[in-house]
Amino acid sequence: MIETFHKIIELRRSVRKFKPGAVDSEVLRKLIDAARLGPSAANKQALIFIAVNDPSLAGKIFETQKFAAYLAGAGQPQPGEEPAAHILIARNRELEIAETIRDVGAAAQTILMGACAYGLGATWLRSFDRPKAAEILDLREIYVPDSVIALGIPGEAPEVVPIRDGDIKYWRDETGQHFVPKRSFEEVCFLNGYNKGWS
Ligand SMILES: Cc1cc2nc3c(=O)[nH]c(=O)nc-3n(C[C@H](O)[C@H](O)[C@H](O)COP(=O)(O)O)c2cc1C
Known part of the structure; x- marks a missing residue:
């Protein structure tokens, strides 16, 4: 499950x-x-x-x-x-x-x-x-x-990619493949307080 x-x-x-x-x-x-x-x-x-x-x-x-x-x-x-x-x-x-x-x-x-x-x-x-x-x-x-x-x-089947140069806009390549930039886990996810990492 x-x-x-x-x-x-x-x-x-x-x-x-x-x-x-x-x-x-x-x-x-x-x-x-x-x-x-x-x-x-x-x-x-x-x-x-x-x-x-x-x-x-x-x-x-x-x-x-x-x-x-x-x-x-x-x-x-x-x-x-x-x-x-x-x-x-x-x-x-x-x-x-x-x-x-x-x-x-x-x-x-x-x-x-x-x-x-x-x-x-x-x-x-x-x-x-x-x-x-x-x-x-x-x-x-x-x-x-x-x-x-x-x-x-x-x-x-759109693909998730890391954000490049801060650009959040999705895009397509010459074959029509769709790419979706997503902010990284480290940028937006924390444990037990802001800016506290997982490691
Ligand atoms: C509130 C909301 C409104 C949206 N409106 C549109 C829309 O009008 N047209 C469209 O093509 N996509 C729309 N989307 C889809 C977003 O563009 C899409 O979620 C974003 O690019 C991230 O891609 P993903 O859903 O593949 O993760 C909308 C998404 C949300 C959450």
């Missing part, structure tokens, strides 16, 4: 190229059920989750999304690489409190990890046209679309 946990954490990357293939409704149900059970500030449980795998609707949601801002358009899935499914996370205005945005983070990470465990690729998006997505999904006024997670059969 511990090995599986670490494997999922290591394997999970934001995937922005997908292979053709549907995402089963039952898998989406399991993912949003897991998110529903996540931690919630004041236990308000102000989030709703709308899974989308109808090809026409999924295509419309895809059109609202902007992938990989640092790649200035080059990170947008190309024709044939689009996500087959989406999960929209929306906040209920009547139930939410300021801390509810943290609930969204917990729910999104649960979905991303779950997707990875099911062998799916996924990306958490905050760059999307919210009014358009609300219209496509018949969302009522009390719900604020917060985030959407695009999912599908993974068509790429």
Whole structure:
């Protein structure tokens, strides 16, 4: 179980190229059920989750999304690489409190990890046209679309690399391989006090 946990954490990357293939409704149900059970500030449980795998609707949601801002358009899935499914996370205005945005983070990470465990690729998006997505999904006024997670059969395997010259921007090489710079363990992780090391 511990090995599986670490494997999922290591394997999970934001995937922005997908292979053709549907995402089963039952898998989406399991993912949003897991998110529903996540931690919630004041236990308000102000989030709703709308899974989308109808090809026409999924295509419309895809059109609202902007992938990989640092790649200035080059990170947008190309024709044939689009996500087959989406999960929209929306906040209920009547139930939410300021801390509810943290609930969204917990729910999104649960979905991303779950997707990875099911062998799916996924990306958490905050760059999307919210009014358009609300219209496509018949969302009522009390719900604020917060985030959407695009999912599908993974068509790429991004790689974690150390940060070079302080640059945190992800990048792609000439073959299209995606690299994600991450701060080192030593830079951001401490034991028993700030700047105290592990060794
Ligand atoms: C709050 C949040 C919003 C994000 N929004 C987008 C987005 O709109 N489009 C996108 O392509 N990626 C988005 N991402 C994914 C990040 O770019 C990605 O997590 C980061 O580059 C690190 O890569 P990794 O997820 O593979 O570790 C978002 C991530 C977070 C946490």
